Every structure is written in structure tokens, then in C-alpha cells.
Amino acid sequence: MLRRASALAIAALLGIVGCTSDDSPDPEDRTPPTADTADDSSGNDTVPDEAAGSTVDDDSGSFRIVLEVSDQDTAGDAAAGLDQLLDDYDTQVSVQDDVFVEAIVNDVTEAEADAIDLLIPRSVGSLTVRPVLNPSDSVEGAELLTTNDGVALNVGPAQTTEPIFGQATVTNEFGFGLDFELPEAGAVAFNAIAEQCFEMTPTCPTGQLAIIFDGEILTAPEVRAANFADSVSVTGRFEEEEVVQLAQTINWSLLLSGTASVRTSYETN
DSSP states (O other), X not given: OOOOOOOOOOOOOOXXXXXXXXXXXXXXXXXXXXXXXXXXXXXXXXXXXXXOOOOSSTTEEEEEEEEEESSHHHHHHHHHHHHHHTTTSOEEEEEETTTEEEEEEEEEEHHHHHHHHHHSOOSOOOEEEEEBOOTTOOOTTOEEEEBTTSOEEEEOOOOOOSOOOOOEEEEXXXXXXXXXXXXXXXXXXXXXXXXXXXXXXTTSTTOBXXXXXXXXXXXXXXXXXXXXXSEEEEEOSOOHHHXXXXXXXXXXXXXXXXXEEEEEEEEEO
């Protein structure tokens, strides 16, 4: 359920595993530190010889990921995100020229590289909140959306275009769920809608608030407080694997909102 949350220690993705590269881009043309062309999502492009990792066997190679981002702050977040995403692999992550984040995953097979490639979202997801209407309510901008277990709900129009939530953290207090960081600007927008649902005004007659990601309702809890401070907790019928993947996708979407391109390539030893 949705509950009032005090300050939470959000699991911040901090720290960059440093490495140096001889492929530093020219700051004038902002050319990414790789010789391959735009990503075709196959993970099979050719990369320069110097990107290859240490040889373990003839079937292994190196997988390279290059993100071009908007600024230095985003680069740091993206580097930390890659570092966490690839924690199970021998990986070197670096930031070059402030806007290029490069990760080299050593000693992986082509099949493993393809699996890693699938973990990297290419598009920015949309995370919004909208009030839940009565089934018979006819309001301009309202639409039927489904929950993750197939239940259709009549949701009202979006009341804000401002980003509301920050990073998502997996929790397991009363079943698996998510804690969403609520930045100051997002809290203002969220609380304006939460108050309507708490008071069950005509714009939110059910008292429920739908949290929606990419057109699907993650959960639609009853709002039990008119004001939330630092975070919002969401629980539902989530499986562990599902909620971990969901948190990862949401957090990557936040990072990719400042990313111009994602390139991947693979080279055998």
C-alpha cells in the first residue's frame, strides 16, 4: 500500500570503476571512443583490437558498451549504473571527455555478450501518476489502462508533465515492492494529486492513485495520507525477479533520459 515515508537511505549508485583508454574522443567532434557505427542492437559490430580483454579461451572475447550522455553529472550516474549492472563480470568502466561512458566486459562468449546487450534499455520509459475514476465516469483525457495482472481501470487525465519520481529501490518488508525517491519538485506535483485522492474529490472519486510505467499500471493503491515527504512505497503482487527487473528498467530510463546514444560491439580474442 501507499504510505507516508520518512527519509530513506536510497540505494544510490555511487562510485566509478576507473580505467584509462587510448581511444579518448576529440572534444571538438564528440566522436565516441569506438570505431563501430551506430548500434544495431545485435552486439556483433567490430571494435578495435586494443579493446579486447585478457584471453581465457578461443571462444571468449570482449564486449564494449559506449553511452553518449548530455553532461558530466549524467555520465557519473550512468557509469555507476553500468558498474552495478555488470557487477557479475570482469568489467572496466570509465568516463571520457565528460560525455562518453565506456564499459569493457572481458572474457565473455558471444552468447553472454548478447545476453548483456538485452539488459541495456534503448528507450526512455515514462513513469507517471494519475487518479483512478469510477468505471462509468466520462472525463476528457481519461482512458482505460490495465494493471500488471490484467485488471482494467478508468484513469483520469495526467495532471502534470513534471518528472515526479527519482530512483527506485527494491524492498521486501511486506512482500516485494519498490521505494521511489521523491525529489523536492516531484513531491509538490505528487502531493497535489495525492491530496485530491485522500479527500476523494470529483477528480479522484475512488481515492486511488495509479502509478503507471510505459502505459501499464504498476499498482493503484488507496491514498492514506494527503502529504508525502521523501519517498513513496509501493507494494503489490510482485515476484522478486519481476520487481528487480522493473527497478532496473525504471532507473535506467531515468539515466537514459539524458543519453544521446547507446552503442555496443563484440570482438573475439
